[in-house]
Amino acid sequence: MDVRPTSKRGKRGQAALGREIQAKIGQQLRAYYDNLIEPTPERFTELLRRLDTPGGKESSE
Amino acid sequence: MSLDPQLRESILAAVPSLRAFAISLCGNVDRADDLVQETLLRAIASIDSFEPGTNMPAWLFTILRNLFRSEYRKRRREVEDPDGGYAATLKAQPEQTSHVEFVEFQNALAKLPDDQREALILVGASGFSYEEAAHICGCAVGTIKSRVNRARNRLAQLLGLESPSDFGPDLTTRAVLTGNDQS
Numbered sequence: 123m124d125v126r127p128t129s130k131r132g133k134r135g136q137a138a139l140g141r142e143i144q145a146k147i148g149q150q151l152r153a154y155y156d157n158l159i160e161p162t163p164e165r166f167t168e169l170l171r172r173l174d175t176p177g178g179k180e181s182s183e
Numbered sequence: 184m185s186l187d188p189q190l191r192e193s194i195l196a197a198v199p200s201l202r203a204f205a206i207s208l209c210g211n212v213d214r215a216d217d218l219v220q221e222t223l224l225r226a227i228a229s230i231d232s233f234e235p236g237t238n239m240p241a242w243l244f245t246i247l248r249n250l251f252r253s254e255y256r257k258r259r260r261e262v263e264d265p266d267g268g269y270a271a272t273l274k275a276q277p278e279q280t281s282h283v284e285f286v287e288f289q290n291a292l293a294k295l296p297d298d299q300r301e302a303l304i305l306v307g308a309s310g311f312s313y314e315e316a317a318h319i320c321g322c323a324v325g326t327i328k329s330r331v332n333r334a335r336n337r338l339a340q341l342l343g344l345e346s347p348s349d350f351g352p353d354l355t356t357r358a359v360l361t362g363n364d365q366s
Contacts, residue, residue, distance in 0.1 A: 139335055143344045147335055148307055150288045150342075155308035157285065158203035163216065166198050166223060173227050174186045 190230065193239040194223065200309055201243050207304050208251050210293055218254070222247040241311065245319045248301060291341035295334050302330035303338075 139147075198219065205215035205222075225246050226233075233242055292300060298320070305316040306327065313331075317324045339345050 139339050139345075143339050144335060146344060147338050147342070150284065151292075151303065151307045154285060154288050154292070155203050155207065155304065158206045159199045160202070162195055162198040163202075165216070166219065167195065169220060169223055170186070170191055170195060170227070173224075174191060 186227065186230065187235075190233070190235070190239075194226065194243065197240040197243050198223075200240065201247060204244060204304060204309055205247060205251070207292065207308075208248075208297075208301065210289075218247060218251060221250055225250070238315065240309075241315050241319055244305070244309070244311070245321075248319055249321075252297075287342065291338050294341060295337055299330045299334035299337065302327050303334035306331050 201222065202215060202219050205218045206212055209215040209218060222243060226243055233239070295303070301320060302316060305311045305319060306313060311319065313324050313327050317327045320327065
């Protein structure tokens with residue numbers, strides 16, 4: 123139970139957090155963000171392909 | 184318009200993270216995708232202003248962030264739906280993160296002021312340095328550091344992590360007991 127104070131100034135929301143808490147937040151943040159990472163949706167690949175075509179339109183046919 | 188293949192590849196490579204950043208800002212996948220699309224259109228329209236060899240992701244994040252901010256001023260979060268809105272549309276939750284924990288974190292993140300949220304995500308999740316994040320947000324490095332600190336402090340409060348004895352499994356247990364989950 124005897125832990126070091128988690129804040130320098132002892133004031134909520136202002137001072138530095140304890141290392142463990144920072145680590146916990148960092149880990150949750152990365153888990154959250156990684157969960158949002160998906161392969162590039164086709165619409166964006168297609169968009170870049172279209173814009174890359176001379177004249178800005180598809181010329182496949 | 185013809186785009187250097189290398190540039191196109193580097194743009195495409197940045198899209199997954201750019202999109203995750205957009206979803207974090209918007210809290211809504213559809214809006215985030217529109218934002219990414221608009222970002223890509225602008226990027227390509229002004230590709231001449233990109234200096235080859237510099238940081239493509241940072242350049243794209245800057246465009247997206249500025250677009251979000253200008254659009255945000257107009258729309259002021261007309262659709263505020265931090266919980267139910269998009270969790271269901273995401274891919275399956277990783278096993279190590281329980282759904283409760285994910286939703287709780289997402290809700291807490293949504294409560295942060297925009298400037299703190301973007302700083303925290305850029306530095307803590309998107310992998311940018313403080314200097315790069317400062318460049319993306321158009322502010323001083325010290326400002327980014329202080330925003331990140333404030334964001335962490337606020338999250339610690341919102342997640343009930345302030346006291347070390349509070350952390351770990353308790354977070355999930357408490358959320359379940361207090362019925363924080365949507366169902």
